[in-house]
Amino acid sequence: MDEGMRDVCAYARVQESAGPVLAHLARLRAGKVEVHVKAMGSAPALRQPRFTIDGSKKFSKLIVYLKEALKLETIYVYCNDAFEPSPDERLSDLQKCFGSSGNKLNISYSGEQAFN
Secondary structure, rough: OOOHHHHHHHHHHHHHHHHHHHHHHHHOOOEEEEEEEEEOOOOOOOOOOOEEEEOOOOOHHHHHHHHHHOOOOOOOEEEOEOOOOOOOOHHHHHHHHHOOOEEEEEEEOOOOOOOO
């Protein structure tokens, strides 16, 4: 068996063993997350600052939604007025780690960088 074929077989075994882990993650991320958003600086306010979103969605989906709703080309989005999460983070993961009581995720946004 050549080295390339061994790599393919090893990858297949990893994928197979990851199945239960991925299923467990999907269960943990199921459900809605209540998002509370607030504008910072000169950014326009969102008409509806509280809404729910599927917890399995990536943070990038929230960024796209805010850009479209606010008609902004550039937006900086922060969790708990403290940091910019990676666009690949799942909203339910952020809520579990950094949310306040009752499934709330506090998000702030600005048209210009608010923190260095």
